Every structure is written in structure tokens, then in C-alpha cells.
Amino acid sequence: MLILTHPITELLHLWQEQRLITALDRHFAIELASIETINNDPAISEQQPQLFLLVCAMLSQQLSNQHSCLVIEQIDLANPMAEDNRGNAGINCRIELNHQQLIEQIALFDAVGQPGDNKPMIFEHGRLYLNKYHFFETQVAAKLTQLANQQIEIDLANSNLPQLIECLFTAEDSNSSQFNWQKIATATALAKALAVITGGPGTGKTTTVTKLLLLLLTQSPLTIRLVAPTGKAAARLSESIKASKHRLLQQLTQVSDPALAKVLTDSLKQIPEEASTLHRLLGVIPNSYQFRHHQDNPLRLDLLVVDEASMVDLPMMYKLLSALPSHGRLILLGDQDQLASVEAGAVLADICVGLKQANQHEASPWSMRYSAAQANLIEQLTQQDVSQFIHQQPKIGDSLCMLMHSHRFRGDAGIGLLANAVNQSNVHAIRQVWQHDHAELNWFEHQHNAQGDNTGKQALLALSVSAYGEYLSLVQENQQRINQQTIIDQADRQDSVITLPHSEQTIIDSFNQYRVLCAMRAGEFGVEGMNIAITDSLKHAKLINPQNEFYLGRPIIIQSNDYNLGLFNGDIGLILQDSTKPSRLMAHFVMADGSLLKVLPARLPSHDTCYAMTVHKSQGSEFDKVSFVLPHKPSSAQWQLLSKELLYTAITRAKNHFYCLGTSMIFEKASKQATSRASGLAWRLWG
Ligand SMILES: Nc1ncnc2c1ncn2[C@@H]1O[C@H](COP(=O)(O)OP(=O)(O)OP(=O)(O)O)[C@@H](O)[C@H]1O
Numbered sequence: 001m002l003i004l005t006h007p008i009t010e011l012l013h014l015w016q017e018q019r020l021i022t023a024l025d026r027h028f029a030i031e032l033a034s035i036e037t038i039n040n041d042p043a044i045s046e047q048q049p050q051l052f053l054l055v056c057a058m059l060s061q062q063l064s065n066q067h068s069c070l071v072i073e074q075i076d077l078a079n080p081m082a083e084d085n086r087g088n089a090g091i092n093c094r095i096e097l098n099h100q101q102l103i104e105q106i107a108l109f110d111a112v113g114q115p116g117d118n119k120p121m122i123f124e125h126g127r128l129y130l131n132k133y134h135f136f137e138t139q140v141a142a143k144l145t146q147l148a149n150q151q152i153e154i155d156l157a158n159s160n161l162p163q164l165i166e167c168l169f170t171a172e173d174s175n176s177s178q179f180n181w182q183k184i185a186t187a188t189a190l191a192k193a194l195a196v197i198t199g200g201p202g203t204g205k206t207t208t209v210t211k212l213l214l215l216l217l218t219q220s221p222l223t224i225r226l227v228a229p230t231g232k233a234a235a236r237l238s239e240s241i242k243a244s245k246h247r248l249l250q251q252l253t254q255v256s257d258p259a260l261a262k263v264l265t266d267s268l269k270q271i272p273e274e275a276s277t278l279h280r281l282l283g284v285i286p287n288s289y290q291f292r293h294h295q296d297n298p299l300r301l302d303l304l305v306v307d308e309a310s311m312v313d314l315p316m317m318y319k320l321l322s323a324l325p326s327h328g329r330l331i332l333l334g335d336q337d338q339l340a341s342v343e344a345g346a347v348l349a350d351i352c353v354g355l356k357q358a359n360q361h362e363a364s365p366w367s368m369r370y371s372a373a374q375a376n377l378i379e380q381l382t383q384q385d386v387s388q389f390i391h392q393q394p395k396i397g398d399s400l401c402m403l404m405h406s407h408r409f410r411g412d413a414g415i416g417l418l419a420n421a422v423n424q425s426n427v428h429a430i431r432q433v434w435q436h437d438h439a440e441l442n443w444f445e446h447q448h449n450a451q452g453d454n455t456g457k458q459a460l461l462a463l464s465v466s467a468y469g470e471y472l473s474l475v476q477e478n479q480q481r482i483n484q485q486t487i488i489d490q491a492d493r494q495d496s497v498i499t500l501p502h503s504e505q506t507i508i509d510s511f512n513q514y515r516v517l518c519a520m521r522a523g524e525f526g527v528e529g530m531n532i533a534i535t536d537s538l539k540h541a542k543l544i545n546p547q548n549e550f551y552l553g554r555p556i557i558i559q560s561n562d563y564n565l566g567l568f569n570g571d572i573g574l575i576l577q578d579s580t581k582p583s584r585l586m587a588h589f590v591m592a593d594g595s596l597l598k599v600l601p602a603r604l605p606s607h608d609t610c611y612a613m614t615v616h617k618s619q620g621s622e623f624d625k626v627s628f629v630l631p632h633k634p635s636s637a638q639w640q641l642l643s644k645e646l647l648y649t650a651i652t653r654a655k656n657h658f659y660c661l662g663t664s665m666i667f668e669k670a671s672k673q674a675t676s677r678a679s680g681l682a683w684r685l686w687g
């Protein structure tokens with residue numbers, strides 16, 4: 001049944017040394033094996049305990065790699081630990097069974113049960129789960145399906161909704177496409193307790209949701225809450241909603257019918273502008289994994305909008321859905337093509353899977369899927385005939401709408417073209433974009449001059465000195481102004497003209513104009529190496545004086561949650577002078593509600609310098625300019641982390657300029673690697 005070069009417990013050690021599994025994976029397997037009842041049935045192979053350990057280690061390894069389960073069909077039986085793919089020599093384990101036989105053997109394990117069993121592991125539909133993850137997945141699927149099936153009646157004969165929709169969506173919105181997708185998305189969501197509006201950057205998700213909320217508020221008062229997974233994303237959502245409301249208010253001045261204009265303007269004012277983080281919404285209990293709000297203490301709201309839903313992992317989605325009140329409506333916004341959540345699952349991508357075109361060569365990779373009833377309702381509300389999208393699909397399709405036209409990137413703009421080409425893994429198009437010399441795009445090649453210097457890296461460092469120089473000049477200017485102010489205050493000179501310091505917000509905004517994003521954490525071209533190199537270059541340019549750990553201007557990123565301080569993993573702060581006591585340096589953070597939090601550096605939870613950060617941590621943020629750093633010679637393990645989702649997320653963080661340090665071979669090869677997360681959620685939702 002198994003061919004092993006060493007006893008399985010020794011192999012587990014070896015795989016841990018080779019970093020194929022973590023210490024946690026090994027201990028998990030051993031722990032479970034210690035409670036597994038060894039069946040003495042002679043029909044059962046004596047190798048069953050070894051197989052059990054191997055399967056447990058593989059399942060735990062999958063969970064460590066953010067998969068929700070182990071898909072048995074996907075196990076490479078000839079090389080289950082896939083060691084040679086990662087550059088480690090020798091295959092030391094082989095399963096001498098076919099997949100069906102392996103499934104039969106797994107069913108014999110005492111620790112493995114069927115759905116509903118109280119066993120540590122659950123086997124269902126070719127997938128092996130840890131009981132907890134099976135629970136999360138089934139609950140998320142059940143709740144999403146229940147919400148999707150929940151129809152909110154619209155009395156079309158007496159409703160003013162078609163008229164109101166007509167006022168909000170002008171003919172220009174449709175931008176030459178046959179369909180006005182923002183209008184259709186709004187109608188899709190009006191009669192559903194679940195609405196999922198997805199699309200790339202600048203496709204109008206916020207604009208659409210603002211109009212949707214406005215329409216809903218014209219029908220009945222609602223308690224609405226806006227949330228996002230991180231503080232930065234929540235702050236951005238608040239800004240976008242404010243901007244969108246402002247644009248709509250102007251648009252409403254053009255509405256010719258004063259009665260309709262009044263209804264809409266009054267409702268617009270009721271749309272909340274403040275967004276909070278998911279953690280804050282659910283109510284963090286210090287030192288506990290539980291939240292204050294859950295099934296038995298639901299959130300007090302009628303409608304919840306979750307932005308950047310691609311960042312929400314499976315356990316968090318479960319907690320969120322459990323805390324929704326029974327009448328609560330849910331709107332998920334996000335970009336299904338971005339990197340999936342940092343923890344297990346890819347919930348948004350799994351929800352959208354059913355919209356994927358079977359034929360890869362279609363003009364668009366996605367297509368809506370509506371029931372006849374929903375298509376009919378959409379037509380009545382919008383006068384758009386969507387009957388070509390009628391499909392025999394589960395109801396979840398009626399809750400989905402994908403926006404595909406970016407209003408941020410002009411059709412011929414480099415960033416948008418590059419993001420699309422990467423998304424479609426189209427190497428030919430990627431080459432064309434880079435060869436076109438778009439003003440928004442710059443390529444720095446990893447190449448060495450006669451002195452052995454990497455000229456691409458040098459160019460990127462020079463650019464970073466110039467970009468961060470703008471922010472650091474403001475910091476230095478402030479220091480002078482504060483010093484001048486202090487001298488004048490001490491002299492008590494009434495007639496002195498003083499220049500006020502820049503506000504902390506101005507300085508923070510300036511820092512947020514530019515960011516270096518790295519594909520990797522470790523190594524010369526990872527976050528660690530690039531932070532050292534940028535710090536050295538800034539010091540050399542006399543823009544910083546990093547004599548102490550907490551020097552003026554140092555940007556930091558928080559690495560762990562501190563519920564007491566209200567700081568979370570990924571929050572970014574700047575070490576600046578405290579305006580109330582300039583001799584003191586404080587870490588300054590902008591909170592989700594826009595307020596400023598000042599923390600004494602000595603009290604900070606674990607943190608790192610943040611001139612460069614990982615692409616993963618940059619999700620939910622955008623910068624005017626982005627420099628993206630690819631490794632020079634990726635190891636086999638590093639190759640596994642390079643994917644089209646990583647490139648796409650990095651590119652779409654840039655609003656106006658995208659610089660890339662890399663080699664074209666690495667960029668193109670990475671664009672062909674799509675990440676897939678093992679999960680049964682799509683199957684549960686779409687069948
Ligand atoms: N139908 C439209 N016609 C013209 N401009 C539009 C339209 N919809 C959105 N925009 C503009 O596109 C920009 C992005 O819109 P919006 O913020 O709604 O997109 P988004 O998908 O939420 O973006 P992000 O990905 O940044 O969250 C805004 O400046 C908005 O005014």
C-alpha cells in the first residue's frame with residue numbers, strides 16, 4: 001500500500017526539515033495518530049497506521065497552505081509530498097493505490113467520519129476536511145444559499161423604482177456597451193437578501209452600491225453598516241462612499257421632476273459614510289477568538305455592506321454570516337481576481353465560480369447567470385433585456401453581478417491593459433503592453449554592470465529615494481517649523497510670523513503616494529532586503545537619520561493584533577513628532593473612521609519597517625505610484641508563490657504609475673501560474 005524509504009515518523013521529521021510541512025503539521029498528525037484506534041481486523045493492512053499519519057500530515061499541510069480541505073483526486077500518488085518540485089532530491093514515499101482505493105482506505109480510519117459525525121476529520125465528496133473547516137464551509141454555503149433564496153417582494157405595479165432607477169442611471173453610463181451593467185447590478189440586488197457585486201478596480205462598485213443603497217432607502221428606512229477587512233480598506237471605503245455621494249448629489253440637481261429629486265436627495269443623506277473594520281463590527285473580546293456578536297447576539301442592523309470581500313477568509317465569513325440578524329441583508333463587494341485571503345479559503349472566488357465561461361476563448365471570461373424570473377424583474381426595473389443570460393443554475397446566480405468596464409483606466413492606459421493581460425495569462429498581450437512604452441509603466445531589468453551592480457535595483461532605489469523624499473522633506477520641514485514655533489513661543493513674540501506645521505494627515509497622505517511592493521518576504525529582493533536597501537539609500541541621501549530604532553519619519557507595519565491598543569496586523573503607522581509635545585516621537589496611525597491614533601513607540605506590538613511591504617499586505621490599499629519587486633532567481637519554493645493573482649493585485653494597487661523590477665521570463669511565467677484553493681464551497685453553492 002505504501003512504499004517508504006524510512007519509517008513514516010522519520011519521514012515526517014525529514015519533511016519538516018525540508019520545510020515541506022511545518023512542526024504543526026507533524027504534531028497534528030502524531031497527535032491524531034495517538035487517538036486513532038488501531039483496528040485489528042486482518043482484512044486491514046498493517047500499513048494502515050502509516051497511511052493515517054501520511055494523510056493527516058497532508059491534510060494539515062493543505063490547511064497551512066490556506067486550502068480548506070485535501071482533495072483526494074489531486075494527490076500525486078507517486079510523490080504525495082511533491083518534494084522534487086521544490087528542489088529537494090529523492091522521492092521517499094509512494095502510495096501504491098489508485099485514488100478510489102485510497103478513498104476506501106481513508107473511510108476505514110476511525111478518526112474520519114461522514115458529514116454530521118462527531119469525528120476529528122470528515123470525508124465528503126472526495127474531500128477530506130478537519131471537522132472545524134467542514135463545519136465552516138457547510139455553514140457558509142447554507143447561509144449564503146438561504147440569503148440568495150430570500151426574495152424581497154417588489155410591487156412593480158405600484159413601485160416608483162423603475163422611475164427612480166431611470167433618474168440615477170444616465171445613458172452615458174452604459175459606455176457604448178449593449179448593457180448598462182451598473183444599472184443591471186443595482187436591479188439584481190434590489191429584490192435579494194444577498195447581493196454580490198464584483199469587478200476590477202474602478203469598475204464602479206462603490207458608485208453602484210451607493211445608488212443601490214439610495215434606492216433601498218427610498219423604499220423604507222434601514223440601519224446600514226459599512227465594513228471592510230482592514231482599517232486601511234475601511235478608511236478607503238469611507239472616502240469612496242463620501243465621494244460617490246457627493247457626485248450623486250450633483251447629479252440629482254439635474255433631475256427635472258422636483259418630487260423625485262427630493263425623494264432621492266433626502267434618501268441620499270441617510271447613507272452612512274463611516275466604515276469600520278469587520279473586527280470592530282463584530283466586537284473583539286480581548287484575548288479571545290470569539291466576538292461579541294454571533295448567532296445568539298446578532299448585529300443590530302438591517303443591511304451590511306462588506307467591501308474588499310476577497311480578503312475575507314472562510315472562518316471570518318462564517319462568523320460574519322452567523323452574526324447577521326435573521327432579516328439582515330448582505331452586500332459583498334470585491335474583486336474576484338485578486339489574491340485570495342491570507343487565511344484559508346477563497347470565498348469570493350468560490351461564489352463567483354459559476355459565472356465562469358466554459359469556453360476560454362469567449363470575449364469575456366465571465367457571463368451572468370439569471371433565472372427567468374430574475375431576468376424578467378431586471379428587465380422591468382431597467383428596460384434592459386437580459387434574457388440571453390437566462391440559465392438553469394442555482395439561485396445564487398440571481399444574486400451576482402460582475403462589472404467589467406474600468407472607469408479608472410482608460411481603454412488604452414497601460415496599467416489597465418497590463419492588468420487585463422495578466423488576468424488572462426496572455427503572454428503575447430503582456431509583451432505588447434511592455435513594448436508599447438506606456439507613460440504609466442516602467443520596467444527595470446535585473447541586470448548587472450561591469451562593477452557587478454544590479455542596475456535595475458539601483459534605478460528602483462533612486463526612484464524610491466525621490467518618491468519617499470517628498471514625504472521625508474515634509475517631515476523635515478515640519479521639524480523646522482515646530483522648532484521655530486517653539487522658539488517663538490518661548491520668546492513670546494506677538495508680532496512674529498510663523499509658518500504652521502503640516503497636519504499629520506498631510507504627511508501621512510504624502511507617504512501613501514508611493515509604495516514598494518515585494519512578491520516575497522525574505523531575501524535581497526523580498527521585503528526584508530528591500531527595506532534595508534531603501535533605508536540605506538535614504539540615509540545616504542540625508543533624508544533620514546536612523547541612529548535609533550524609532551527615528552523621525554520611519555514607517556512601520558504592525559505584525560500582530562493588539563486589541564487593547566486597537567492596532568491590527570497590517571496597520572501602517574509613521575514615527576512623527578507629537579504635535580502636543582514635539583520633543584517626543586510617537587507612532588501615528590490613521591484609524592478606519594479617519595481619526596488619528598498616537599502610540600508611544602515602546603508600546604507598539606511587533607512591527608517592521610515599511611518602505612517595502614508584501615503584495616498580500618497591500619490588499620485594500622492603493623497608491624499613486626507603485627514599484628513592484630520580483631525576485632532575481634526564485635528558488636523552487638519561491639516559484640510556488642508567484643502567481644497571476646499576485647501580479648494582478650500588485651499592478652492594480654497603482655493608480656497612476658507602475659514600475660516593475662524583474663526579468664520578463666519571471667513576469668511571464670508567473671502570469672501563467674493561477675492559484676487555486678482546494679475547497680468544496682463552489683460545489684456546495686453551484687453543484
Ligand atoms: N458609469 C460611470 N461613468 C463614468 N464614471 C464612472 C462611472 N462609474 C464610476 N465612475 C467613476 O470611476 C471611478 C471609480 O468608481 P468607483 O469608486 O465606484 O469604483 P470601484 O469599483 O468602487 O473602485 P475601487 O476598485 O477603487 O474600489 C470614480 O471616479 C467614478 O466617478
